[in-house]
Amino acid sequence: MRVGIIGANGYSGIELIRLLHEHPHVTLNLIVSHSTSGTPITELYPHLQAIYEEQLEALDVDKVASQVDFLFFATPARVSKDWLPSFTQKGIPCIDISGDFRLNNPDVYKQWYQAEHTNAEYLSEAVYGLADVYPEAIKHAQVIANPGCxxxxxxxxxxxxxxxxxxxxxxxxxxxxxxxxxxxxxxxxxxxxxxxxxxxxxxxxxxxxxxxxxxxxxxxxxxxxxxxxxxxxxxxxxxxxxxxxxxxxxxxxxxxxxxxxxxxxxxxxxxxxxxxxxxxxxxxxxxxxxxxxxxxxxxxxxxxxxxxxxxxxVVKGASGQAVQNMNLVNGWDIDEGLKYSPVYP
Amino acid sequence: MRVGIIGANGYSGIELIRLLHEHPHVTLNLIVSHSTSGTPITELYPHLQAIYEEQLEALDVDKVASQVDFLFFATPARVSKDWLPSFTQKGIPCIDISGDFRLNNPDVYKQWYQAEHTNAEYLSEAVYGLADVYPEAIKHAQVIANPGCxxxxxxxxxxxxxxxxxxxxxxxxxxxxxxxxxxxxxxxxxxxxxxxxxxxxxxxxxxxxxxxxxxxxxxxxxxxxxxxxxxxxxxxxxxxxxxxxxxxxxxxxxxxxxxxxxxxxxxxxxxxxxxxxxxxxxxxxxxxxxxxxxxxxxxxxxxxxxxxxxxxxVVKGASGQAVQNMNLVNGWDIDEGLKYSPVYP
Amino acid sequence: MRVGIIGANGYSGIELIRLLHEHPHVTLNLIVSHSTSGTPITELYPHLQAIYEEQLEALDVDKVASQVDFLFFATPARVSKDWLPSFTQKGIPCIDISGDFRLNNPDVYKQWYQAEHTNAEYLSEAVYGLADVYPEAIKHAQVIANPGCxxxxxxxxxxxxxxxxxxxxxxxxxxxxxxxxxxxxxxxxxxxxxxxxxxxxxxxxxxxxxxxxxxxxxxxxxxxxxxxxxxxxxxxxxxxxxxxxxxxxxxxxxxxxxxxxxxxxxxxxxxxxxxxxxxxxxxxxxxxxxxxxxxxxxxxxxxxxxxxxxxxxVVKGASGQAVQNMNLVNGWDIDEGLKYSPVYP
Amino acid sequence: MRVGIIGANGYSGIELIRLLHEHPHVTLNLIVSHSTSGTPITELYPHLQAIYEEQLEALDVDKVASQVDFLFFATPARVSKDWLPSFTQKGIPCIDISGDFRLNNPDVYKQWYQAEHTNAEYLSEAVYGLADVYPEAIKHAQVIANPGCxxxxxxxxxxxxxxxxxxxxxxxxxxxxxxxxxxxxxxxxxxxxxxxxxxxxxxxxxxxxxxxxxxxxxxxxxxxxxxxxxxxxxxxxxxxxxxxxxxxxxxxxxxxxxxxxxxxxxxxxxxxxxxxxxxxxxxxxxxxxxxxxxxxxxxxxxxxxxxxxxxxxVVKGASGQAVQNMNLVNGWDIDEGLKYSPVYP
The missing domain is CATH 3.30.360.10 (Dihydrodipicolinate Reductase; domain 2)
Structure with missing residues (x-):
């Protein structure tokens, strides 16, 4: 399965790269960043040398949609609300690591996020992706709101x-x-x-x-x-x-x-x-x-x-839980690509 | 005024050395440590080179009493209860940074410190040295129980x-x-x-x-x-x-x-x-x-x-408050020797 | 392949557990510790809960030899020299993460390790396990001296x-x-x-x-x-x-x-x-x-x-290089069980 | 003596405030910052509450010159070269913690600081303020180039x-x-x-x-x-x-x-x-x-x-050495205001 990351140059994005790179069922086909498009990811994160060296792309909805079957948003607050629905409309399931689709009530969103929700009709469709509590609901979701850390x-x-x-x-x-x-x-x-x-x-x-x-x-x-x-x-x-x-x-x-x-x-x-x-x-x-x-x-x-x-x-509080949600949506084992022992000390 | 420190080789003791060394009204005349007596303090703490280079002494009650007018206990729990009264009996006011004289009730002491209090009759005499709350009581105390951090x-x-x-x-x-x-x-x-x-x-x-x-x-x-x-x-x-x-x-x-x-x-x-x-x-x-x-x-x-x-x-939660208490007992300005700005960053 | 770790309760040992647990070709069959035998490893390292919960065993040469096909020594200096040859004599290849078999000359060993080498005749047999430099020699070794960090x-x-x-x-x-x-x-x-x-x-x-x-x-x-x-x-x-x-x-x-x-x-x-x-x-x-x-x-x-x-x-400087050496000895891909991206940040 | 600090909102400036506040012979009369003028220093550094609560001022040469007898520059590189001579011309000795007056040769300055030196004629006048090596030269200096850390x-x-x-x-x-x-x-x-x-x-x-x-x-x-x-x-x-x-x-x-x-x-x-x-x-x-x-x-x-x-x-490598230089220029004891024991641990 071809996956992409919008907002790949932040810490959640970079952790998704670590996890997805070793995931047996996916290919990371596209990394997108508004602010750093055109830059090889290794210039921002040299630790990815020889692991994943692609260039960050600009956000072009049609182009992205043609390249991926599944999408992660690792964007700051108040970004995915404007962009995510364009992809689900094209049948691409999305997991949003930001807070834009977590709250059912757009008034509550406005109060806590200091912004009007521009796609409030999608709030009811989104499933709260607390993966160890709501596995069944998540399996059938197209929009998954990954919980806050x-x-x-x-x-x-x-x-x-x-x-x-x-x-x-x-x-x-x-x-x-x-x-x-x-x-x-x-x-x-x-x-x-x-x-x-x-x-x-x-x-x-x-x-x-x-x-x-x-x-x-x-x-x-x-x-x-x-x-x-x-x-x-x-x-x-x-x-x-x-x-x-x-x-x-x-x-x-x-x-x-x-x-x-x-x-x-x-x-x-x-x-x-x-x-x-x-x-x-x-x-x-x-x-x-x-x-x-x-x-x-x-x-x-x-x-x-x-x-x-x-x-x-960064893992259970963001990108790891997002991968767990992807596993649920796709019917894979929930720990696929997540069998990491803690690094100690 | 000649002061001494019992248990001078721990972090509270060493912080007392820092504070007392610059205090205008005292001379640090004696540092005592049971476990490291005979060792120059600079061997344990090289940062004291050229500042304070004395040797740690063994705990000999008469010898200590003859060398100091005021005493700090910076000992671990369950030590000062056995030794402190020997000094107050000789008229030397003591500040105990450990917990041995903080509780009025010896049964409560036993419950929380897992030891019989060997000098329970001194518990009622001790004043709880929360210096910014009880300055008046502290002024007249001979045994001051410095509060926990x-x-x-x-x-x-x-x-x-x-x-x-x-x-x-x-x-x-x-x-x-x-x-x-x-x-x-x-x-x-x-x-x-x-x-x-x-x-x-x-x-x-x-x-x-x-x-x-x-x-x-x-x-x-x-x-x-x-x-x-x-x-x-x-x-x-x-x-x-x-x-x-x-x-x-x-x-x-x-x-x-x-x-x-x-x-x-x-x-x-x-x-x-x-x-x-x-x-x-x-x-x-x-x-x-x-x-x-x-x-x-x-x-x-x-x-x-x-x-x-x-x-x-280490300061307000231990040695600094102890110096503040010493200032109170001796009628000095309460911030004498304590006018340190925070070190930032 | 059944593997064991002698000295499994130190940081190198625990890192071996992390790496070996996910290695596709081995089963971690035995963990040994002289000082903590009888203790479940999770008591010392709770992060292993649900991952690897075995008990540390005492060092009994025959028992160990019967349970493993390959052995790692993650012991402190001056331990493996006394024990490792007993296992290679029984045909069990050993990788020593300590320094006991790295030096060819027993006099040099004595000078730098302050101990007589008790099995000096094995020094010439040991191969210096700098895995990215000496892969060919390592492939045929029975005693591999894993380099210092x-x-x-x-x-x-x-x-x-x-x-x-x-x-x-x-x-x-x-x-x-x-x-x-x-x-x-x-x-x-x-x-x-x-x-x-x-x-x-x-x-x-x-x-x-x-x-x-x-x-x-x-x-x-x-x-x-x-x-x-x-x-x-x-x-x-x-x-x-x-x-x-x-x-x-x-x-x-x-x-x-x-x-x-x-x-x-x-x-x-x-x-x-x-x-x-x-x-x-x-x-x-x-x-x-x-x-x-x-x-x-x-x-x-x-x-x-x-x-x-x-x-x-802990990885390339100890346990990771040891796994790489194990891969070489057994003819496996050298990155088997070692495909971890760096954890960043 | 009235002293001032130009560039008081950086770490060197703030450390100067700590040291000068306790110095027996000076009054910190003025703190200047181009980028944050008008802001109380406690808003940027709350640890100064009740210690030093003045407002940062804009850099007005005449106004500054009328308020201070001695001046510290704690500015970033390439700032003091443009401003410092205005003050020494008015007879105010200056200590520059930045690198602008350390090098004798303006060509070398240009090579390493990527800027033309706008007041190169003052370079020969400046004394390199390595206080423990050049005390005599510093005593007679009007421009002191405080060494790099x-x-x-x-x-x-x-x-x-x-x-x-x-x-x-x-x-x-x-x-x-x-x-x-x-x-x-x-x-x-x-x-x-x-x-x-x-x-x-x-x-x-x-x-x-x-x-x-x-x-x-x-x-x-x-x-x-x-x-x-x-x-x-x-x-x-x-x-x-x-x-x-x-x-x-x-x-x-x-x-x-x-x-x-x-x-x-x-x-x-x-x-x-x-x-x-x-x-x-x-x-x-x-x-x-x-x-x-x-x-x-x-x-x-x-x-x-x-x-x-x-x-x-921050001390010997910047503000402490600057105070030591100030002591030298003014004929005070070199450790005046600098008798701090190391804070350990």
């Missing part, structure tokens, strides 16, 4: 418990910690080494655009109107997201019961690993891989539940 | 609000993030560079020994029996602690009101800096200094309060 | 030029810079995060045990008695080695000629990538992969040659 | 040996390793955290603009025409420069003799610390301080000399 880590931890009514949906607090790659490769003051190294910085408290997609899904799953308290922190590492999640338990339940509930819920997927009681995952333990690792602990003193969820934001 | 960051953020009943004491969640220096200089697997770099790791959820001192103080301040949910995370940096604190507001109040409340409460000290609305502090902004910087935000959507509190764990 | 980076850069007499063998200076993983996972003061972070440290100038193997090979290749000036530096990163190499040119030659000479020399292997003129490789560009990337520049002003050589010390 | 580290190591003819001036190779702060705070791809972290990168081999100032000084000191081979590497840390220097000895001499030679040469300054035989300095051992630490070793096997020189590039 923080949302992936948080929702994979919360959905099984919310669905089973084990926690109070009024009490959810998510403390997110992310490596810097999530901010992309565009030069900016806040992502300079001199500013990030030996530093931890809280940012966009209560204002992060992954909030509405978390609330939308948790509301659907629970039947309640869920609001979450969500804060994000930039920490001095490149890859990795940890969400530390606090919630009140609805009933007396042990840590062991919770581990069992997760194991049941994620029985069908190899990508969710639940740590045994007393053990908590760290981000390095999923580095470079498509795993989401979960650890859970009930504080017997206070009765509060704490969940630790970790992913590699 | 996490406890310092969390309590300086919480006390003004708890005292004014602005937040529900049932709702406090503290998500702590720390650099690695807090774990000391003893070689261990968990603090190796290869394990910490490119990693964030949650540890001791609900079990950290700073929990009881936070609860003891918040209970005293509020009159309620306070329990906190507290989690700790190791992040890949050397210095710095951030506590992100979540709580329910007791009444409708604006971010601006909260900033004003802090400014009033900390009017008397130069070491607490409250960020203007919309700005949140990061740990690098206090690096190497004795500041605690606070940022606060009310999430209008959810009504939840989030506070961000940052300190340099 | 620094030696790999330096020799791959130097051999083509020394063989062609392009540089003066009297003038070679190698400035090595390494990430911390090369020092292994054993807790030690010098590899603590607090000591390594925000630091660069020179160590063992002129005394590193990779010096004699570099000199042995360069002497063989050139016919001259070669001595090198070699210094090593620990820098704050986990993986990666860079050798910056300085030498006098024997004749006037351009950068372009040198690039061409490398391309010719390494025509047969996919693992050496030479950067185009004006471009120099960085360690991140080979992260997690088996590549050695080379950049070369002739300083027109001074006539001096500078070469920059980078590898991932 | 790499040049400071290399020259402090080389001058004593070159002056005494202990090393061959034809053989000098300098391998420089720098933290990222040297590249300034301007957003750029190469200084993003995602590109620098877990990476070491060689850059500008043989082309760095500190080469001509090193050669100019070494030529003056030795009487020979000296050319150096110089390479620079970006390593993942914020502060610190190490130069590892290789040279051939002119005569048989021991490591101990060399240490003695340094000690004699730097007898008059507290800022050069020479490590005892067998010990080599690391950059963290000078962090935040004005020290230059030297370690030296003679390789008995090869007869080659290796010197390791470390500085904090």
């Amino acid at each position: 923080y949302a992936t880590a948080a929702l994979l931890a919360l959905i099984p418990l919310v669905e089973k009514k084990l926690i109070s949906t009024k009490s959810i607090i998510i403390d997110g910690k992310s490596g810097v790659s999530g901010a992309g490769r565009k030069p900016s003051l806040t992502t300079l080494f001199g500013e990030v190294n030996e530093n931890v910085k809280a940012y966009r408290l209560g204002k992060h655009q992954h909030i509405p997609e978390m609330e939308q899904i948790l509301t659907e799953v629970s039947g309640d109107t869920v609001q979450v308290t969500f804060s994000t922190h930039l920490i001095p590492m490149t890859r990795g997201i940890m969400c530390t999640i606090y919630a009140d338990l609805q009933e007396t339940i042990t840590t062991d019961d919770l581990i069992h509930a997760y194991d049941m819920y994620y029985d069908h997927t190899p990508f969710i690993r639940v740590r045994p009681e007393g053990s908590l995952p760290s981000t390095k333990e999923v580095y470079g891989s498509n795993y989401c690792d979960l650890g859970v602990t009930v504080d017997k003193r206070t009765g509060k539940l704490t969940i630790v969820s970790v992913i590699d934001n | 996490y406890a310092t960051a969390a309590l300086l953020a919480l006390i003004p609000l708890v005292e004014k009943k602005l937040i529900s004491t049932k709702s406090i969640i503290i998500d702590g993030k720390s650099g690695v220096s807090g774990a000391g200089r003893k070689p261990s697997l968990t603090t190796l560079f290869g394990e910490v770099n490119e990693n964030v790791k949650a540890y001791r959820l609900g079990k950290h020994q700073h929990i009881p001192e936070m609860e003891q103080i918040l209970t005293e301040v509020s009159g309620d029996t306070v329990q906190v949910t507290f989690s700790t995370h190791l992040i890949p940096m050397t210095r710095g602690i951030m506590c992100t604190i979540y709580a329910d507001l007791q009444e409708t109040i604006t971010t601006d009101d909260l900033i004003h409340a802090y400014d009033m409460y900390y009017d008397h000290t130069p070491f607490i800096r409250v960020r203007p609305e919309g700005s949140l502090p990061s740990t690098k902004e206090v690096y190497g200094s004795n500041y605690c910087d606070l940022g606060v935000t009310v999430d209008k959507r959810t009504g939840k309060l989030t506070i961000v509190s940052v300190i340099d764990n | 620094y030696a790999t980076a330096a020799l791959l850069a130097l051999i083509p030029l020394v063989e062609k007499k392009l540089i003066s063998t009297k003038s070679i200076i190698i400035d090595g810079k390494s990430g911390v993983s090369g020092a292994g996972r054993k807790p030690s003061l010098t590899t603590l995060f607090g000591e390594v972070n925000e630091n660069v440290k020179a160590y063992r100038l002129g005394k590193h045990q990779h010096i004699p193997e570099m000199e042995q090979i360069l002497t063989e290749v050139s016919g001259d008695t070669v001595q090198v000036t070699f210094s090593t530096h620990l820098i704050p990163m986990t993986r990666g080695i860079m050798c910056t190499i300085y030498a006098d040119l024997q004749e006037t030659i351009t950068t372009d000629d040198l690039i061409h000479a490398y391309d010719m020399y390494y025509d047969h292997t996919p693992f050496i990538r030479v950067r185009p003129e004006g471009s120099l490789p960085s360690t991140k560009e080979v992260y997690g992969s088996n590549y050695c990337d080379l950049g070369v520049t002739v300083d027109k002003r001074t006539g001096k040659l500078t070469i920059v050589s980078v590898i991932d010390n | 790499y040049a400071t580290a290399a020259l402090l190591a080389l001058i004593p040996l070159v002056e005494k003819k202990l090393i061959s001036t034809k053989s000098i190779i300098i391998d420089g390793k720098s933290g990222v702060s040297g590249a300034g705070r301007k957003p750029s791809l190469t200084t993003l955290f995602g590109e620098v972290n877990e990476n070491v990168k060689a850059y500008r081999l043989g082309k760095h603009q500190h080469i001509p100032e090193m050669e100019q000084i070494l030529t003056e000191v030795s009487g020979d025409t000296v050319q150096v081979t110089f390479s620079t590497h970006l390593i993942p840390m914020t502060r610190g420069i190490m130069c590892t220097i290789y040279a051939d000895l002119q005569e048989t001499i021991t490591t101990d003799d060399l240490i003695h030679a340094y000690d004699m040469y730097y007898d008059h300054t507290p800022f050069i610390r020479v490590r005892p035989e067998g010990s080599l300095p690391s950059t963290k051992e000078v962090y935040g301080s004005n020290y230059c630490d030297l370690g030296v070793t003679v390789d008995k096997r090869t007869g080659k000399l290796t010197i390791v020189s470390v500085i904090d590039n």
Whole structure:
């Protein structure tokens, strides 16, 4: 199958190249970038020498459509909404790694993304690509909205418990910690080494655009109107997201019961690993891989539940989950091209 | 004034040397270390060459008592409880940077420190050395229990609000993030560079020994029996602690009101800096200094309060606060020897 | 083919597990560790959960011999010399990632490794496993001495030029810079995060045990008695080695000629990538992969040659090259199980 | 004395604020920035809250001249050459931290800085501000060209040996390793955290603009025409420069003799610390301080000399040395305002 990437020169795009290059069922036929078209990708990323040396192309809808059977958008926010429908109209399934098709409600999109959605009629058609939770819906989708990185880590931890009514949906607090790659490769003051190294910085408290997609899904799953308290922190590492999640338990339940509930819920997927009681995952333990690792602990003193969820934001939080979604759409094994062990140390 | 340091070969001890060396009113007359006595400090810490080159001495109570007028304990947990009273009995005021004299109740000590307190009768005499909150009590103390690093960051953020009943004491969640220096200089697997770099790791959820001192103080301040949910995370940096604190507001109040409340409460000290609305502090902004910087935000959507509190764990969270306490006991200006600007970047 | 790893609980061992687990022609049948036998590997390395969960075994020669057809030693220096011959005597080919079988001369071994070689008669039998230079010899070897990490980076850069007499063998200076993983996972003061972070440290100038193997090979290749000036530096990163190499040119030659000479020399292997003129490789560009990337520049002003050589010390500098050697011995494609793109960023 | 800083919003400027704020003999009366005039410095650098909160001003020569008695230029290359003479003409001594007044020969300036020098007649007037080597000349200077960071580290190591003819001036190779702060705070791809972290990168081999100032000084000191081979590497840390220097000895001499030679040469300054035989300095051992630490070793096997020189590039390599120069010009103690111990860890 011939695949293409729109927005191939960012970190998500480049990770797609790494994953697709080794995927047994696809050929990466086209890489597109508006800002750097005409440049060989190896000029921007010398690590691809002798691996993938093609030139970035301009975005010409007809030309792209003639060259690919499947398309990934790894573009910044507010780009794919204008372009993606042109391709699905031509019968090319698309996975959008940006946030443009995640929210059902165009008003909510406008509020959190500060832009009018130009193709709002496609929002209802798009399937939220949380691949380990919605495999069946994804199999039949033409537009897949790949979830946000923080949302992936948080929702994979919360959905099984919310669905089973084990926690109070009024009490959810998510403390997110992310490596810097999530901010992309565009030069900016806040992502300079001199500013990030030996530093931890809280940012966009209560204002992060992954909030509405978390609330939308948790509301659907629970039947309640869920609001979450969500804060994000930039920490001095490149890859990795940890969400530390606090919630009140609805009933007396042990840590062991919770581990069992997760194991049941994620029985069908190899990508969710639940740590045994007393053990908590760290981000390095999923580095470079498509795993989401979960650890859970009930504080017997206070009765509060704490969940630790970790992913590699560039893999499970972006390009790896996108490949998993492509596998689902095409009926391939869900771990095809994703059998990478974490790189440790 | 002649001062000495017991346990001078750890990171807190070495930071005391940095601070005391420049302090205008003291002479560092003696450095003691059980494990490395007989070694010149420059052999362990070459950065002290030409600055302070003395030899570490063994712990001989009479000899120490004859050489110093004031004593710091920078020892690991469960050491000072056996030795400190010998010195106060001889009239030498002591500041203990370890946790041995922070808890009023020896049973609580035993529960959290896994050891019998051998000098429990001194617990009631000890003053909790949260220098920006209890300056008057500290002035008259002979035994000062310097607060824990996490406890310092969390309590300086919480006390003004708890005292004014602005937040529900049932709702406090503290998500702590720390650099690695807090774990000391003893070689261990968990603090190796290869394990910490490119990693964030949650540890001791609900079990950290700073929990009881936070609860003891918040209970005293509020009159309620306070329990906190507290989690700790190791992040890949050397210095710095951030506590992100979540709580329910007791009444409708604006971010601006909260900033004003802090400014009033900390009017008397130069070491607490409250960020203007919309700005949140990061740990690098206090690096190497004795500041605690606070940022606060009310999430209008959810009504939840989030506070961000940052300190340099080695300065305000240990040796800097100890020097501030020494200044108080001796009637010197509280910022004497502590006028360091943060080192940035 | 059934393979085993002796010393599987160190960083080289764990990287072998990552690589062998995905290798199409082998089954990892046995992992051995003297110090941690009886422990499930996932207890030491939770990132292997659901990937490889076996228990570390004690070293029992007969038992091991009955379970494997091929053996890797990932042991510390001075271990394999005592054990490896027992296995080759039983017809099991062995690859030794440690330095015990790299030097032809037992006196030189004793001088640099501070130990008598207990099986010196095997030194002449061992083949130096610099896989991209000596593929033919390796194909027929029973004992393969996998090169040192620094030696790999330096020799791959130097051999083509020394063989062609392009540089003066009297003038070679190698400035090595390494990430911390090369020092292994054993807790030690010098590899603590607090000591390594925000630091660069020179160590063992002129005394590193990779010096004699570099000199042995360069002497063989050139016919001259070669001595090198070699210094090593620990820098704050986990993986990666860079050798910056300085030498006098024997004749006037351009950068372009040198690039061409490398391309010719390494025509047969996919693992050496030479950067185009004006471009120099960085360690991140080979992260997690088996590549050695080379950049070369002739300083027109001074006539001096500078070469920059980078590898991932854990892959090409240890376990990846060992797998490449295994492929050679067994007649498989040399990149089997090694087709990993660098993980970037 | 009233001082001002032109270019106060970069890392060198901000470090000058840290140092000058605590200096007993000066008042920082004015901070100027072309690009950010009108902005309070705390908006760009919140760590200065409650320490120094002034607004950055535009560059108006008359206004500046009326407000200051002494001026620092912390501007990017090619700026001070156009502005500095206006101030010295008005009798205001200036220290230029940029490279505009370091080279005697305007043609050499043009070659390495790619710009015509617009005030070439001032080049001969400027004194090279290597404060620990040229204190007497600096005392009488009106224009002080503060040395480059790499040049400071290399020259402090080389001058004593070159002056005494202990090393061959034809053989000098300098391998420089720098933290990222040297590249300034301007957003750029190469200084993003995602590109620098877990990476070491060689850059500008043989082309760095500190080469001509090193050669100019070494030529003056030795009487020979000296050319150096110089390479620079970006390593993942914020502060610190190490130069590892290789040279051939002119005569048989021991490591101990060399240490003695340094000690004699730097007898008059507290800022050069020479490590005892067998010990080599690391950059963290000078962090935040004005020290230059030297370690030296003679390789008995090869007869080659290796010197390791470390500085904090922002202090001794820029703003600290500038303050030392200010002290010299004004006849104050050379360590006034510079008595900072290194911040460790």
